Amino acid sequence: MKIKQMKWLAMFLLLSLHGIMSAAVDDDKTGTIRGLVIDANSGEPIEYATIAVYDAQNNVVTGTVTDVKGVFKVSGLNWGVYHLQLSFMGYDAHRVENLSVTNDKPSHNLGTVRLAANTEKLNEVEVVAERKQFEYKIDKKVVNVSGQATAASMTAIEVLENVPSVKVDVEGNVSLRGSGGFTVLIDGKPSILDASDALRQIPASAIDNIEIITNPSVKFEPDGTAGIINVITKKNKLLxxxxxxxxxxxxxxxxxxxxxxxxxxxxxxxxxxxxxxxxxxxxxxxxxxxxxxxxxxxxxxxxxxxxxxxxxxxxxxxxxxxxxxxxxxxxxxxxxxxxxxxxxxxxxxxxxxxxxxxxxxxxxxxxxxxxxxxxxxxxxxxxxxxxxxxxxxxxxxxxxxxxxxxxxxxxxxxxxxxxxxxxxxxxxxxxxxxxxxxxxxxxxxxxxxxxxxxxxxxxxxxxxxxxxxxxxxxxxxxxxxxxxxxxxxxxxxxxxxxxxxxxxxxxxxxxxxxxxxxxxxxxxxxxxxxxxxxxxxxxxxxxxxxxxxxxxxxxxxxxxxxxxxxxxxxxxxxxxxxxxxxxxxxxxxxxxxxxxxxxxxxxxxxxxxxxxxxxxxxxxxxxxxxxxxxxxxxxxxxxxxxxxxxxxxxxxxxxxxxxxxxxxxxxxxxxxxxxxxxxxxxxxxxxxxxxxxxxxxxxxxxxxxxxxxxxxxxxxxxxxxxxxxxxxxxxxxxxxxxxxxxxxxxxxxxxxxxxxxxxxxxxxxxxxxxxxxxxxxxxxxxxxxxxxxNYMPKRMTNRNGGEDIMNEGGEF
Structure with a gap:
């Protein structure tokens, strides 16, 4: 086993070196988009406005937020055609179409972008709404746990007390639909620790959401009679x-x-x-x-x-x-x-x-x-x-x-x-x-x-x-x-x-x-x-x-x-x-x-x-x-x-x-x-x-x-x-x-x-x-x-335009 681990470690280092070199080679073939975001009425800069960059197929490529002066800069864009959406809570979103980043024009300066206040949304900002608690997919339930204040200073075990299909007894023993036979994944990866030890090792404040997979597909390992608990930790992909x-x-x-x-x-x-x-x-x-x-x-x-x-x-x-x-x-x-x-x-x-x-x-x-x-x-x-x-x-x-x-x-x-x-x-x-x-x-x-x-x-x-x-x-x-x-x-x-x-x-x-x-x-x-x-x-x-x-x-x-x-x-x-x-x-x-x-x-x-x-x-x-x-x-x-x-x-x-x-x-x-x-x-x-x-x-x-x-x-x-x-x-x-x-x-x-x-x-x-x-x-x-x-809570709106202040996700 030790010899095999050395082989894996060698592969790890080689891949790391390859990644650094490849990133360096590609750096010269990238472009930038910059600009300034202000309030259309007052002229004041808007801090933390979200800049989302989409490719030609309307997929999110990257993003950033404005600084205290309202300035933003998106770098590292490969040659191609992009669309930008600029938004902030209480303002109408502004979209810029068909920005072509090429060798002839690698940089775009949008100048000043004025966001107009949305009166209806501003009035509704007093409504504190939750991010959708559960999301049902064909083979799993996704549970947002960032709003669980009663487990804030605890671990993943206490978070699971408020998750459907899961039961935690007074000694901290976790069962999934009455069975203690389940598999714990952390960001989709297995843990060598026992399930209870792995869950105790994760602070509640580091968790973004939890996936409950009671009937996993064949893509997952079949271990765990009751299914899989996949703990997704917080990350942030803004620049x-x-x-x-x-x-x-x-x-x-x-x-x-x-x-x-x-x-x-x-x-x-x-x-x-x-x-x-x-x-x-x-x-x-x-x-x-x-x-x-x-x-x-x-x-x-x-x-x-x-x-x-x-x-x-x-x-x-x-x-x-x-x-x-x-x-x-x-x-x-x-x-x-x-x-x-x-x-x-x-x-x-x-x-x-x-x-x-x-x-x-x-x-x-x-x-x-x-x-x-x-x-x-x-x-x-x-x-x-x-x-x-x-x-x-x-x-x-x-x-x-x-x-x-x-x-x-x-x-x-x-x-x-x-x-x-x-x-x-x-x-x-x-x-x-x-x-x-x-x-x-x-x-x-x-x-x-x-x-x-x-x-x-x-x-x-x-x-x-x-x-x-x-x-x-x-x-x-x-x-x-x-x-x-x-x-x-x-x-x-x-x-x-x-x-x-x-x-x-x-x-x-x-x-x-x-x-x-x-x-x-x-x-x-x-x-x-x-x-x-x-x-x-x-x-x-x-x-x-x-x-x-x-x-x-x-x-x-x-x-x-x-x-x-x-x-x-x-x-x-x-x-x-x-x-x-x-x-x-x-x-x-x-x-x-x-x-x-x-x-x-x-x-x-x-x-x-x-x-x-x-x-x-x-x-x-x-x-x-x-x-x-x-x-x-x-x-x-x-x-x-x-x-x-x-x-x-x-x-x-x-x-x-x-x-x-x-x-x-x-x-x-x-x-x-x-x-x-x-x-x-x-x-x-x-x-x-x-x-x-x-x-x-x-x-x-x-x-x-x-x-x-x-x-x-x-x-x-x-x-x-x-x-x-x-x-x-x-x-x-x-x-x-x-x-x-x-x-x-x-x-x-x-x-x-x-x-x-x-x-x-x-x-x-x-x-x-x-x-x-x-x-x-x-x-x-x-x-x-x-x-x-810019590690701010994701601003998600419910049907009434309410804002989620409990979500600490921050992932773009």
Missing amino acids: GVSGQAAVNAGMYGTYGGDALLNYRHKKVNYIFGGDYNRRVFPGENENERRSVVGDQTNYLISKGEGERDMRMWGLRGGVEVDFNPKNSMTLSARMGGRDMIMESPQSFHEFNDAGLDNRYSSLENWHRQGQFYALNGTYVRQFAQKGHQVSTQFNISHRDATEESSNEKTSDGTLLEKRRNLEDGPGDRAELKIDYTLPFSETNKLEAGYQGRWESESDETALENWDLLSGAWVPNAQYGNNTEGEQQIHGLYAMYAGMWRKFGYQAGLRGETTRRTISSNLSAQQFELDRFDLYPTLHLSLQLPWEQQLMGGYSRRIQRTHGWMLEPFITWVNAYYVRQGNADLEPEFIDSYELGYVKQFENAFVSFEAYHRVTHNKVENLQRQWEGDPSGNILMGQPFNVGKDYSTGLELSINLRQLKWWEVNLMGNLYNYEVTGSAGGKDFSNQTFNWGARLNNTFKVARLHQLQFNGQFNSPTATAQGEVHGYYSFDAAYRVDLFKRKLSAVVQARDLFATGKRISTTEGENFYTWSKWGMKAPLVSMTLTYRFN
Whole structure:
């Protein structure tokens, strides 16, 4: 893997050199357009007026904004014919046609351009309207998240709390339509981190929008039974220097900040960003366990506090080069680190009917840290026909993670026992993608491509016990393990998409080969997997009169088993829980069906989505009493393929804006969940009807002032061995924009009434557990965001001409 990475890195550097040289060669064959924009009545210069440059086919080529003197200059234009549109909020747009940039006339000076004020728009600027909350496409939902003030100082996980189809529980666990098996992409690129770690790594203020792809096409990798969550980060493509910076602070030692800087010069756009955040979540927990050994019932009750302290940092940078209208390249890099600590002092009471009555204290510590990096490169070659292109992309990533968990028992200040578990697990991933698009008309096209993936990971674990006599750690060789795993996946796909009148269709087929090997120092056997699978997809849409749309889709996907789930040995998690993987696990396969309806009203938006999902080879982490503990209080978890599960439901999303000062978003999900199957001769079938609802309110308190109040409600849900209880919670935020919207301040409070508690029960042969966890609430924080130069919010208008002050996108 290391040799392959060096090859990729060499390619990366060669492409970078080629891009710089090509850009330099083309520089002499470019032209410029300049001018001055003023108010037609007062003669005053207009700052931040938008200059959009279109080519002969009316496609946006580039753009800029005017400076404080109203002056603009657009450079780096290739020979050709262009159109300019000059616009600013509250003014009629001005268009300049047929500007020919040639060798004979490379420069144009438009002189003074006078924009006339639009009286109607000026009167309506007091209307604060939102950028369209949801946009439905044939195979995905695009969610604008820039208006979510209640998540301003948090991460992508908190943003997802207000996204359709997504549920986030009180512990930060994310599920997509009830399933935790989904793939996270960042700007369309995979992350080597686990899904939850990848989402925690992204500050909310750095996100532009989120794509929810519950039935992805064959162009995407089929990983993730529930689909794909693609997080699109903010960028700015206007000329010059622009950017934003944000700082935040909250209760219990929470603080952080992030910054983004863009510099675009002619054909090259540079992007730099960085962030550091500390998130502290103190909480309280209670646990009860009943274990039956023979004819004796043992009880173990614990209660205590816990604090989760997460510190994350990240750096990212990239360069986008447009060599000419037919060739472009993007190179980017990310790196970061995470340091998560959890400390939990507990008091225990162990007793039974035979006279056992022990009371003692326990201190559990968990510490996980690691770093990661990722290199990405994309080259796009466009041909003469519009839309005819080939794209090549490579991704290289590495992560390392170390984990230490310890537990010590004391009674009346005397140390009884102490143990710790150590784990070290680095991983590498390389990926190559080639995508080809051949259009047959403006609405019909064929897409095909290849994707290759190479992965390797290792995991070294050790258990050490504290020797009370010598006062030193002593390794326990019985639980020392070293596992190595490698996997290669190669796939080919083809997809055809088209339109016939109002009917749209998209059908594709993907074939993949998977080869995987796992070896352990505890076993001479090498576990191998070699298989070929097909993944068909189908998407349909029908445009109906009066702004209505029907959409339907089908896809087959896979959830691959990986990590500790495949490790065939016992690992201690804490004093009363051990785990063991299962190297014979089969991957989960899913058949997903959807049918959706979308209707746009003048001041409202409604969507319904019915879905049915079947998971084959369902994997459940089943618990049982560990044979190595005679008391029966220590449980062991191990994953098994138990059979199938079924989810059939209906999602509802309503957006109402009947009043200029109040907007309502209502999202609901009703579904029946059933798991059927058995493992080890035991039936694990279960069924439950689930529902969840979210109500988001945005109030315009005054011009440039907004108040948000959100509530979420979740019903109980079944697991293979028990149930997770329902809960509800409320969040609030207040936002004000200052200094011509260059500065934004948001104060937010999460879980206002401290109702977001997680309660769960698990029951198996001879044991029963009940647990409760809740964070201290409410959590109050404040975020300040400053945008400089031309990194201003996109000014988008709604049907009433209202302005979106909540959008911090800035992308041209």
